[in-house]
Amino acid sequence: MTATVWQQNIIRGGILVKSSIFIEAQLEVVYDAMECETNQKQSIIMAFSPIHVTEPFLPPLEEFVPYLEHIWSSKRLTNNGCFHNQLEKELANYLGVKHLCLFANGTLALITALQALRITGEVITTPYSFAATAHSLLWNGLKPVFVDIDPHTRNLDPERIAEAITPATSAILPVHCYGIPCDTEAIGRIADTWGLKVIYDAAHAFGVRDEGGSILRHGDLSVLSFHATKVFNTFEGGAIVCPDAKTKQRVDYLKNFGFADETTVVAPGINGKMNEFSSALGLLQLKHIDEALAARAAIFRRYAENLNDADMLEMTRIPEGVQWNYAYCPVFVKSQSPPPAVKRDELYRRLKDENIHPRRYFYPLITEFPMYRGLHSARRENLPVACETADRVLCLPIFPGLAREDVDRICERISRTYE
Numbered sequence: 373m374t375a376t377v378w379q380q381n382i383i384r385g386g387i388l389v390k391s392s393i394f395i396e397a398q399l400e401v402v403y404d405a406m407e408c409e410t411n412q413k414q415s416i417i418m419a420f421s422p423i424h425v426t427e428p429f430l431p432p433l434e435e436f437v438p439y440l441e442h443i444w445s446s447k448r449l450t451n452n453g454c455f456h457n458q459l460e461k462e463l464a465n466y467l468g469v470k471h472l473c474l475f476a477n478g479t480l481a482l483i484t485a486l487q488a489l490r491i492t493g494e495v496i497t498t499p500y501s502f503a504a505t506a507h508s509l510l511w512n513g514l515k516p517v518f519v520d521i522d523p524h525t526r527n528l529d530p531e532r533i534a535e536a537i538t539p540a541t542s543a544i545l546p547v548h549c550y551g552i553p554c555d556t557e558a559i560g561r562i563a564d565t566w567g568l569k570v571i572y573d574a575a576h577a578f579g580v581r582d583e584g585g586s587i588l589r590h591g592d593l594s595v596l597s598f599h600a601t602k603v604f605n606t607f608e609g610g611a612i613v614c615p616d617a618k619t620k621q622r623v624d625y626l627k628n629f630g631f632a633d634e635t636t637v638v639a640p641g642i643n644g645k646m647n648e649f650s651s652a653l654g655l656l657q658l659k660h661i662d663e664a665l666a667a668r669a670a671i672f673r674r675y676a677e678n679l680n681d682a683d684m685l686e687m688t689r690i691p692e693g694v695q696w697n698y699a700y701c702p703v704f705v706k707s708q709s710p711p712p713a714v715k716r717d718e719l720y721r722r723l724k725d726e727n728i729h730p731r732r733y734f735y736p737l738i739t740e741f742p743m744y745r746g747l748h749s750a751r752r753e754n755l756p757v758a759c760e761t762a763d764r765v766l767c768l769p770i771f772p773g774l775a776r777e778d779v780d781r782i783c784e785r786i787s788r789t790y791e
Contacts, residue, residue, distance in 0.1 A: 463611065556587065627643075
């Protein structure tokens, strides 16, 4: 039996296992039985080694140990410990913002941001995002009003925002999708004209800058995520970027049950605090973040070199003047017959058959979920660009540890699909 046939049988037989120790033991038996050459061994290894859409960047474990020893020694696990307070300062400095409040995760940060600005009524937002964007509105008793997206940036279309404003509208919740900046100037003008608050969901936008500096400076608040899948992670985590000390203090009260001091509660707060373990990891991650971002950029460029001439795919374009973070590598299928969704799903399945696991971010649209589909603004006829984009998108694997050879293999499989 050849290595190629054996590889196919492994995949089709559905016997892939996650234990690396068990895998190595199995492989040694296979190698001996097949008298494999080195290149055949590599082929088999690839069959056993899934390539996921992302992998968390983790610094060397030995560098983390001194932080753990400090936590053990201090016995301070949470409640504004020294690592928490240090990370707030160092992150604000790195990102180029004045005030930053750490959170246990990005969803709690979104929920709290809406509370901090006392948002009521209707909030205009995007259907093309992760579910947490809209869920944060429902958790605050707010009505999401979905509007269509721009076909180039995949962010909220400012013209559609203006058309959706009613007397009940109090805020706009845009997303910097894939870390590509929204049209912040146009959104700012609309908000100023109608007296609306703007909270940016910047979960994808760590470190992204435009010609004026950090894109986190825009709006009334910006919300970050430090989930394990993000370019900067603290295991789980998030943050709210605030424009002034007064707003930061209100947010700090809200994330700590509303306590202003030991006996005074000033608001119905929540427990949103980041613990010392996550904060310590964040401090260590900051020492490696530029290296991680550079690795992501190199991987994206390699995809672009291999796929820019592919007739059936459209690569993401980085706007002029933007320093991007390469958080994602979305490509968009171009097809009239069969429809894009059919062609995209064919590519998706073929890659998965090769143990390559892209994701269809963001399919289905938020408006397809049962808690939203009954809204008038969720009707598909109101969201033609978002619907088409969701049917065409496929996010390819991108993370600092992805080997150049694996990128080339992914591109070869894509090209083979469209031969």
